[in-house]
Amino acid sequence: MRCRALVGLLLAGLLTACAAPALSMEPTDRVEVLSWWTSESEHAALTTWIDAYRAAHPDVAVIDAGVAGGSGSNAQVVLAGRLQSGDPPDVWQTFLGSSLRQYAEQHRIADVSAAYRPEDVAALPPAVVDALTADGALRGVATGAHRSNMLWFNTGVLQQAGVAPPGAGYTERQFLADLARLKAAGTAPLCLGGQDRFTSAELLEDVLLARVGSEGWAAIAADRFDWRGPDARAALGVFGTLLDHTQPAAATTTWSRAVATLAEGGCGFFAMNDSAYGELRAVGADLGAGIGGVAYPGTDGDFIAVIDTFVVAAGSPNGRNAIDLLATIQQNPDALLGFSAHKGSVPLRTDLDLSGLSPYQQQAAQVLRSGTLLMSVVHGEVMSPAFQQGFYDAVADFTVHRDPRAFADTLQFAVSRDLAPQR
Structure with missing residues (x-):
């Protein structure tokens, strides 16, 4: 039997819930x-x-x-x-x-x-x-x-540009400097599968975690984070710099194609959750000697799941x-x-x-079990799906206009339409 809402309630703009x-x-x-x-x-x-x-x-x-x-x-x-x-x-x-x-x-x-x-x-x-x-x-x-907070790299591409492969304790400052070296060497520094919008959103999520840490993540989950504050603006500044170092076709590249480009030596770095690892194995990449991975700089003990x-x-x-x-x-x-x-x-x-x-x-399992487990904003785990969509929209707008105020406005608009995180 189908559940039908009363006409009067529908006219009043209310929804009648049906038991599953x-x-x-x-x-x-x-x-x-x-x-x-x-x-x-x-x-x-x-x-x-x-x-x-x-x-x-x-x-x-x-x-x-x-x-x-x-x-x-x-x-x-x-x-x-x-x-x-x-x-x-x-x-x-x-x-x-x-x-x-x-x-x-x-x-x-x-x-x-x-x-x-x-x-x-x-x-x-x-x-x-x-x-x-x-x-x-x-x-x-x-x-x-x-x-999610993983940074992959092609060892051969880095070495050709005089860049040492990253290891434990790799910092964001080193990462930005290495991107600049790759660009100066005429190599695409950072692959991005921008056709799949989650990749850009994950990249910002990584940058944001490196800035605010697990305590800041708890503030985001509780809807206490200031999206107009200095931490958000600083994270967006780094995010903009990363976008400036992506390959020319980033906006029309799928995530799986970006993985293949990294494996083929078409770029030095690629930031994405470790679905990329499974795809690297599927395309026969030389994992270990040729392709390596570290936590995104500044997030070593964290596991965005x-x-x-x-x-x-x-x-x-x-x-x-x-x-x-x-x-x-x-x-x-x-x-x-x-x-x-x-x-x-x-x-x-x-x-x-x-x-x-x-x-x-x-190694990832060890971090999952002994590190700090965090749920993802990008993948609708820690925030409501509606707020998640607002985050995607804000990221998409920022990739074009690079305006931190517009980014915050998009999120505020989502909140004002009752699309705030559910608690």
Whole structure:
């Protein structure tokens, strides 16, 4: 039965909430998954997970409804249309925290606690369990954590320009000086996949964290940060300098193409979450000797987590299969480790043997478990999705006009329209 709001309430501009319909747990022969994982490394990771499910459920057809392009933005448009028309996929990709909670508040997603055993919950960091929870129930399953505040570099390109490859303690001042040296040598200093807007936003997020630290990050999450203050203006100043050192075609380059350009020696540096690591492996880059990575300068002990999460549509007619699919990635160590091996992410479970993963991933896991775990503004984890969109708009405007006041105005406009962070 469909929930219908009373006409009088609609005329008054109010919304009547509907209780989320129960999942159907009757056996069926299909389950549909919508994601934006279509690059080489992403699709390989997704296939590892789905193949593990298929091995245990050979009579169920898994429909891969992946949507290419826009690094998720195209998939979000398709998902929004399907939700509006009452035809949601059984399972879809999102992020935990604010993004997940908004779906829960709208009664769009189901309680997926059945995908967890007590030991599964105990093996996850408490902050992650909290970010997966809404209305007292677990609402999603996370596939792993990407470290967003990463700076990748091509060792050969740097050495040809007389630049020493960065190591521990690399500072922002050194980074800016090295970019200038690369530019003077006639080499593109910094690759940027600007066609995918999240890359520019992630770059500013890195710069901002280096400026304000974890205490400032807490102020951002609590909506106490002064976006017109000196820290914001200083971060935007550095961000503008970085933009001035990107390759000529930055605005029309996808993130995966930017990764390939770094591997091919077309630039010296590239800042992006470590999905880039998975893609570098997929294109056969010489990781270690040829391509290296360090935390963005000034953020060594911090881990901005980009945590891809899958949810189940409320009332899904294939609810039993959807829950079993999520349980596969949560409960199957081989599926988790195989997924991360392709994706470049780190499993969130603290009880897994990570010795089979790469040295980089083992190092990232150590920071995740012993450093400061922070949720991402860019990926809608720490702020509301509406504020997230305001941040994207502000970054896009700044890349063109370089006006700190306009940046703050865009965010203030978002807040004034009740698009402030949800707490």
